[in-house]
Amino acid sequence: MAVVSDTKTPNLRCLKAAFLAMEPSNCLISLARRTSGGSLTEEVQNFILELCVNSVYVLRREENRILKKISFFLPSGIDDRSSQRNLVVSLYCSLNLLEGDTGCALWPSCLFLSEFILSYPKLFSDKVCFEVGSGVGLVGVALAHVGASKVILTDGDGSTLENMKCNLELNHLRSGKVQSRYLPWEFAAESELLKYEHDCVLGADIIYDPKCVPHLIEVLRMLLKSKRTFILPEEKEASVAYLATVIRNKETFNYFLRAAEEAHLSVMDITQDWQPLNLLPYMLSYDRTSVCLYRIS
Known part of the structure; x- marks a missing residue:
């Protein structure tokens, strides 16, 4: 269980979290467009390449497992751990529910x-x-x-x-x-x-x-x-x-x-x-x- 500080703008933070959580491609594209005001600007493309892609990695404990990182954005004052802003949970999840x-x-x-x-x-x-x-x-x-x-x-x-x-x-x-x-x-x-x-x-x-x-x-x-x-x-x-x-x-x-x-x-x-x-x-x-x-x- 890891706790990280918020250093990016909210939209970029959401985009990175979506990559780490392995959100579907259509959701990622929608978030990317929202971040750049409707179009995939060069800034957003560079962010995806330099931060998101380099941070996303797949580990298979078995043939049908993929590693996801689920980030909960905790607002200040939600509990006594208010200084811990994001709770990031790493989880092996199934690739094949069939x-x-x-x-x-x-x-x-x-x-x-x-x-x-x-x-x-x-x-x-x-x-x-x-x-x-x-x-x-x-x-x-x-x-x-x-x-x-x-x-x-x-x-x-x-x-x-x-x-x-x-x-x-x-x-x-x-x-x-x-x-x-x-x-x-x-x-x-x-x-x-x-x-x-x-x-x-x-x-x-x-x-x-x-x-x-x-x-x-x-x-x-x-x-x-x-x-x-x-x-x-x-x-x-x-x-x-x-x-x-x-x-x-x-x-x-x-x-x-x-x-x-x-x-x-x-x-x-x-x-x-x-x-x-x-x-x-x-x-x-x-x-x-x-x-x-x-x-x-």
Whole structure:
């Protein structure tokens, strides 16, 4: 995890960040034109050649991995780390989702949830946070940045988990504070989940397969039974979950809502009330309006 200072104009900074994040070519061209007032001036072309192209490099840990750098533009005063303006996260991501490597991709809900965490750091600072279906690990990096006391990242796919571990190492987060765990939802045990005494549960784009919904609901039910004990035994606070998702299939999502109600879980849409800051202004391929945020208790 690297923090860099802002030394360029906002438009040039956005253009470089887009290159490092491997944004699609049409998005890069649009940003370049915006930077130079509509045409690709010589100044912008030189900037692309001298700074962007020289800074972009591809590393393959396997045949289907590419290195992306996601830059969050943090405004001053967003947290106690106000002097650290840009948070840059290095991530190995999948090149070929057609092979079923969806867990190693950067999905809109993952970006949205990370922006939410960075926009409201006090919700997660000094908290034990447990993520279900952690994918590339971006949410975990955001949680570590805002000062979560402990972060447990889980996934039920072996290759995704190995990729996530590699990403944690890239960002210098393989320690007792940030842990990765193998968690197939259908085999999750309540005794194993509750031992973490977590304060909050997080998930991004995990409501997508109707076959998995019953297992996901059971995992959430068990996780939300946890109550963290503070200084005095009577000081206890119930766990809460924040789930970000794109509703691609209405029937699947309605099935999730019915199953949650049957499990006595309260699902509240907080998308409008808790809008995150736009910390990824250069990422034109990211449609944050498609993402909904839910609070589950």
